[in-house]
Amino acid sequence: MEMPRPNPDILARKPQLLARLSGVLPSDALISDPAETRAYECDALTAYKCPPLAAVLPSSTQQVSDVLRICHEMGVPVVPRGSGTSLAGGALPTEDSVILGVARLNQVLETDYENRFIRVQSGRTNLSVTGAVEADGFFYAPDPSSQLACAIAGNVAMNSGGAHCLKYGVTTNNLMGVTMVLMDGTVIELGGAHLDAAGYDLLGLVCGSEGQLGVVIEATLRILHKPEGARPVLMGFDSNEVAGQCVSDIIKAGVLPVAIEFMDRPCIRACEAFARAGYPDCEALLIVEVEGSDAEIDEQLETIMEIAHSHNPVELRQSTSAEESARIWLGRKSAFGAMGQINDYMCLDGTIPVTELPYVLRRIGEMSGEFGLDVANVFHAGDGNMHPLILFDANKPGDLERCEALGAEILKLCVEVGGCLTGEHGVGIEKRDLMTDQYAPEDLEIQMAVKDVFDPKWLLNPAKVFPLAASEAHRIAAE
Amino acid sequence: MLIPQTEAELAAIVAEAEGPFHVQGGGTRPIGGPVAGMPLSTSGLSGIALYEPGALTLVAGAGTPLAEIEQVLAAEGQRLAFEPMDHRGLLGTEGVPTIGGVFAANVSGPRRIQAGAARDFLLGVRFVDGRGQVVRNGGRVMKNVTGYDLVKLMAGSYGTLGVLTEVALKVLPDTATAATLTLTGLDDGTAIRVMARALGSPFEVTGVAHRPDGPEGVPLTLLRLEGTERSVAYRAAEMARLLAAFGEVQIDHDTARTRQTWQGIRDVKPFHGVSGDVWRLSVKPSDAAGVVAGISSARALYDWAGGLIWVLVPEGTAAGDVRAALSGVGGHATLIRGGERDAAFHPLDPTIEALQCGLRQRFDPRGLFNFGLMGVAA
Incomplete structure (x- = not known):
């Protein structure tokens, strides 16, 4: 992976930079010892590493503004960092850059149930946003898999999604406002507790801009009342085509499930071996979840079961209790862990039109054979967001390169059928060089x-x- | 009036242009302005290029009539969930509203509070920039974070950044039944609390509005529930119980009547043909009643649980008098009908305005498109 050559001039001015930064930050917020900056050498895309010149952990708006102003004046690149869970290398530093971590900015600033929003500092983790309001019956909808660790700052930077976006949308649909610091240190407010923008939708532009337009330090987020209940149904099919058709038919029938998850045979087997969730051994498995009161759930599931039946499922299991629901979700939720047990893996993130599912899965199977690397598929089928997991051995010379080449081919396939390179992880460095394909x-x-x-x-x-x-x-x- | 029939023709017109254009779709939403320049309509770029009901996506030329899209969707039991308003009745305009115009003005109706705004349903755009180049952004899939989201930027930019040629959008299933719940006689402040309570419930209200002066001068607070018959019946009963402390809750289970009622709210029917200037205010809902009380001789219609206020003021009311009511509470006010048209768009913070001007200069360096709209002095 090519990165710009570090600017020797900046490296030479490190002492001056540190002196100026230490003038605006408490001593424990400025990290420059090479033993300590290593903690910031990569994010969750661990294949690429480079310690930064320094890392700063500001704990106030003023400090963020001061740091940016100084770096701006001295011409030093800044790489903003949330929790460092990016799978795309979004927080990968260069040798001549300063990492600006927002982890210490983690407070809830305002909770307003009457107007249904919460205002938080951006270093707060996704799950702890819900944590702050769930005792009162509310939640924050976007739920990326890394929600225990990932920060709202990173969610905004990458416009993160999750399993439940079919119904609730992604970050940009749940973000009402931000406080952001521009590179020259100017603090601006976009949006807020009211809806829609006066002027251009700069909030929509900033969301998903991967920390390239400003550093988001506060966010106003829409919170919703929790549904009365939710229940999944599990379906097994003996072909991907049939499962894909079933997804399409459910959507066409006018039911809008909160999630439709799809797993293929390699993924089912790995998850079953790992989690023993009682999944059938079949080609394709769907987990379809609906929400509402008990009676409403029954009604929706009635329609869904009828459609599933018409496609001759090899397994059709409707949850009737919280335990059964947990069991149905168990395998899916441990998919990434299960894959990690087998081998190293690379997780892709392309999106395709739902109608292209069967074709794309067949082509991925063929490509997997050509490259000699196994691929397991687990993804959000309702919105076509695929997560092919390519298994490889990081210790085997050439395997990573082969894996990346296969990954690139799969993503190009997504673009070719009318989709895109990344549905929720972001471009970062990982898909940077494929942008010209889209x-x-x-x-x-x-x-x-x-x-x-x-x-x-x-x-x-x-x-x-x-x-x-x-x-x-x-x-x-x-x- | 220029009416290019293809994107390439439009691109050539723009590339060779020597003067500014007044870019429009069907011309039914003349908000702000007046705009100088040669009228340029996208109505020739019409037609549905792709519709996949099973993937909830539709792609159409920017000039495609909104009615054509709604008809095609209805045939498959689907709809535009953001429920775009028809401005013709309020503004007294004629013409054919286009899908491009809907997105250019980011027009959303009552369901915006539950389903999202027009911009939330726009998946991809093609447009011609000020150099005459065709630009593509987004796509036709629901989850897409590949590069910057210029789709959102184009939504609500009133044709000032480029001329939309094609839009890809997300559609949703229509619902079989709809019901309206009504409480009568509430003052504005109480109505705002009722609406907040309804939205803060798990019962998925898809419309929350308040008319301080209902048909016989009696205030009406209206809630809409949509879904299957059983689900609507269940939620209506639960909602009536939840709001019982505020008075009697009447439930109208007639779907056709409910649709008509909410179309009236969507299109601000109470102000049709009534003289006066009309403003559209976006505020934090709990500030709404106070804001209205701060505008003299104002009649109001609250939508979005108070987050959207339609305000009718005497003709010629100064923009500053309306906007003064927002000072200290935030939000923004746009003049929709009458009054000082060149003050229609809300003034921006200087730093934000500088960013907006910067974008405008990059997208349309020669200032060709709707020059002067949105307060952007290029």
């Missing part, structure tokens, strides 16, 4: 022009999202 040069050019406006010196997370060759002119012009 977008024409002018499509990328106008996106980079947006960065020119927010960060004219291209100092915020500059080596991400856009292929380096494409962004080079912007980065050089900014110097």
